[in-house]
Amino acid sequence: MLTTPDFTEITATAEIRTSTHGNRAKCLQRLVRLDLPVPKTVALSFDTVRAIAGGRLPDLRALIGVFDDGALLSVRSSSQMHDWGGPGTILNIGMTDAKAADLARTHGQDAADALYVGFIRSYAVDVLRLDADGFEGPMTPRLAKAEFEAEMEEPFPQDPAEQLAEVLKSMARAWEGTTARLLRQAQGAPADAGLGLVVQEMALGIGQGLSGSGVVQFASPETGEPQVTGRWLPQGQGRAALSEADAQFIVRDPRGKALEDGAPEQVAALKSAGRLTRERLREEMQIEFTLMNGQLSILDAVKCPRSGRAEVAIAVALAEDGIITRDEAMLRIPPFTLNQLLHRQVSPLADRDVLTRGIAAAPGAATGKIVFTATAAQAMAAQGEACILVRRETSPEDIRGMHAAQAILTERGGMTSHAAVIARGLGLPCVSGATRLQLDARKKMLTVPGRKVFHEGDIITVDGSTGEVLVGAPPLVEPALGGAFATLMDWADAARDIGVRANADTPEDAAMAQRFGVDGIGLCRTEHMFFDSARLTVMREMIFAENPADRAAALDRLLPMQRADFIELFRMMQGQPVTIRLFDPPLHEFLPGDRDGIRALAEALDLPVSRVQARIESLQEFNPMLGMRGVRLGVTVPEIYEMQARAIFEATIKASRQGAPVVPEIMIPLVSARREVELVKGRIDAIAAEVKSKTGTEFTYRLGVMVETPRAALRAGEIAEHSAFLSFGTNDLTQMAYGLSRDDAGRFMSAYVQLGVFPEDPFQQLDIDGVGELMLLGAERGRHARPDLMLSICGEHAGHPATIAFSRKAGFDYVSCSPFRVPVAKLAAAQLSIQDKHLPQRVETLHEDRG
Incomplete structure (x- = not known):
């Protein structure tokens, strides 16, 4: 073994660490320790590569001397984490006229020429950044060298040390480039992340006997189930086997030729290596290998590529086989990966004709025919056809159409717009803020500059996971909620130490929440129950009532409908807690805004159009979200809350x-x-007493407050005196704390984040410093006044891992999120609990050093 201050030969006992030499170097050492046939390799540390970038090269003569005389070399990047990337591999360093002549004698002239031309092209284009056009097409070594000399005004270098020097300098400088730095920081790498390099002796993959290169893995990249997949290219080098048309399968396959057909012993050796790396490296690995005259060499092994579904299946299988612990299995899975299992996704193999992009507001993918109105969506759904509801922006009046659609696309809005919030609750894909759309609902046309015009009935696909809108119907991958996913959720439930409830507005939502195993419902928005066509008419009659008696008469007709809703909801939840938010939106949301709708309402109410128009105008507000809504309606129009309270209590008794x-x-x-709170509580308590007296039945209920205004957070102590719980509605609390409209902020938010005004979009990730401080003040003051006060978060932020970490630290009892965010929240909560349990002990992973 040769070790210098600048480089270290990788042996079983060498001082190679992930933190100093990178993930690839450490993994290669582990392969060596497993006695796998790894070619001789030298590792350059992060410090050495930084020195190279600064102009100081290691002793290259000494480095080359580690390898067999005349050996060709490859250089690969070795970042600390595999996902952080790095410059591409350079092969066949050391190819010179003399080496080409030697190879021609041993391997044939054609093979030698192909290697030499390939290296000249790679050296010119990838290392020295020459124009690739000059090196395209069929070429001999003489022509390639001539092109190089014409571009560089010097001969192609014949000194392997000079070639290696340029390769090392190019890769070191590429790592320091702005683009590379931004790309790895997007993967979570720190700004000062280092790059290691490994220099490895080439196993050529070219020979007179059985020779070639391949890549193999032993778990399906789509499902994670045990399966040998990969490709093999006879007389090939590197990872070209994955893309070359002439590549063969690894194991016997009815679709074509396979390595196993002619080399069963070598395939058996690969399978043995796969079992060994899985057990000892504690991971499903993808192995890069070569055969040279039948002799197997393993060049590299990396964590095998996988979908989110496969990620879960592999981690669970490793734990069930006793290779890793359940805790480590849970820690290995990024929580948002679960979105790929919960929703249909566009197949990763599909061609994507991107029409436009917007905000990825609700995950999943769906294909359907374009419709421009809720009514059209309902009509198409009634005919059994899938549709995509396209709107400038949605409103509560679109609820039924949103239920009928397969996905939602809006020109305006952001992550917490009406469309986004409802879509996440329904589990529908949604792309909002697609500002390049030009929507003409009257003409039923949709255009994007530079693209064809789309009409109602044309087929598009909405990918709410990426924010892309695709033309046509690419193949989709179905969700997978059983098997490994169910096992993972069971483990997460056992590990987490904070409650996870769901926001559910209908029995269908509750059924989905139960499917994910929630601890109850943390937010039921009752207003969504009123948009059924039959109920909407009665609701409008109540709004148009001239006096309390008429208003109460209309509400009496709504009472049995509300009661039936709550009975079904309570029945679905089987005794689990259900938090019902009393009526919240401004009344104008229940009234039509277009001429046809106003005329239809006038006919339904038997009123003149002018009177209906006047009433609608009287309810309009300059800023309705800060106007006559929420508790303000409950105080000034108490009959609404009284009806809802009566429906809740009567449903409680029956359920x-x-x-x-x-x-x-x-x-x-x-x-x-x-x-x-005092005013509303007094009326609700009176209704409770009346129902108890009338039915002769006792029941218990809890009354609490949704904290959505900064003042409520600051005055939480006195509010808590009349409240059994406080639930922070972070959507409105963020909006009011910032003075931002969540529907309009998307127009400038990306610029604000890019310029560092905000670290993240506060409507996507909870602002811990500002909004979080208000919440902490509210929690502290509330519990000081009432120690048994229950605390929770029920805004859209609640399913985010960062919010769950904040909630645990603040001592909240539970978080409540959209049903399809529940698995994400449960896994995140489990991971946080596990990390606390293991601190300061580190949980081992493949990327950490183990001896």
Whole structure:
């Protein structure tokens, strides 16, 4: 073994560490320790590569002397984490006129010429950055050298040390480039991340006998199930086998030729290496190998590429086989990876004709015919056809159409726009803020500059995981909720130490939440129950009522509908807690805004159009989201909350008789002052007493507040005196704390984040410093006044791992998120609990040093 201050030969006992030489160098050492046939390799440390970038080269004569005399070399990057990337591999360093002549004698002239031309081209284009056009097409070594000399005004170098020097300098400088730095930082790498390099003796893959190169892995990249996959290229080098048309399969396959047909012993050796690396490296690996005259060499092994579904299946299988612990299996899976299992996805093998891009507002993918109205969506769904609802922006009036659609696409809006929030709750893919769209709903046309015009009925695909809108119908991959996913969720439930509830507005939402194993419902938005066509008419009659008596009469008709909703919801949740938010939106959202809708409403109410128009105009507000909504409606139009309270209590009695006892949690929205809570609480308590007296049945309920205004957070102490729980609605709290419209902020938010005004979009990731401080003040003051106060978050941020970390640290009891975010939240919560349990002990992973 040769070790110098600048480089180290990789042996079983060499001082090679991931933190100093990178992931590839450490993995190669592990392969050596497993007695696998790894060619002789030298590792250059991060410090050495930094020195090379600065102009100081190691002793290259000494480095080349480590290898067999006349050996060709390759150089590969070795970043600390595989995902951080690095410059591409350079092969066949040391190819000179003399070496080409030697290879012609041993391997044939054609093979020698192909290697020499390939290296000249790679050296010129990839190392010295010459124009690739001059080296395209069929070429001999003489012509390639002539082109090089014409470009460089000097002969092609014949000194292997000079060639190696240029390769090392090129790769070191490429790592320091701006583009490379930004790309790896996007993968989570620190700004000062180092690059190691490994110099390896070439196993050519070219010979008179069985020779070639290949890549093999032993788990399906799509499902993670045990399966030998990969490609093999006779008389080939590097990873070309993955893309060459002449490449063969590894194991016998009815689709074509395979390595196993002629070399069963070598394939058996590869399978043995796969089993060994899985057991000892504790990971499913992808192995790069060569055969040279039948002799196997293993050049490299990396974590095998995999989909999110395969990621889960592999981690669970490793744990079930006792190779890793359950805790480590959970820690290996990024929580948002689960989105790929919960929703259909565009196949990674599909061609993508991207029409436009927007904000990836709700994950998953769906294909359907374009429709421009909720009514059209319902009509198409009734005919059994899939549709995509395309709107400038959605409103509560579009709810039924959103239920009928397969996906939602909007020109305006952001991550917390109406379309995005509802889509996530329904589990529908959504792309919002697709600002390049030109939508003409009247003419039923959709255009993007430079593309053809799309009409209603044309087929598009919405990919809410990437924010892309695709032309046509690419193949989709179905979700996978059983097997390994179910096992992982069981493990997460056992490990987590914070509750996870779901936001669910309908029995269908509750059923989905139960499918994911929630601890209850943390937010039921009752207003969504009123947009059914039959109920909407009665709701509008209530809005148009001239006096409290008429208003109460209309609400009496809504009462049995609400009661039935709550009975079904309580029945679905089987005694688990259900938090019901009382009516929140401004009344104008239930009224039509177009001429046809106003005329239809006038006919339904038997009123003149002018009177209907006047009433609608009287309800308009300059800023309705800060106006007559939430508790303000409950105080000034108390009949609405009284009807809802009565429906809740009567449903509680009936559901408790049919099943587990129900203790409903009633939440008052948009509170700013203690007196608001006192007024509403007094009326609700009176309704409760009346229902108990009338039915002769006792029941229990809890009354709490949704903290959405900064003042409510600051005055939480006095509000808590009348509240059993406080649930922070971070959507509105963020909006009010920043003074930003969540629907309009998308127009400038990306620029703000890029310029460093905000570290992240505060509507996508909870602002811990600002909004979080308000929440901490509210939590502290609330619990000081009432130690048994239950605390939670029910805004859209609640399913984000960073929010869950904040909530655990703050002592919150639970988080509540959209049903399809529940698995993400559960896994994130489990990971945080596991990390706390293991600190300061580190949990081992493939990327960490182990001796």
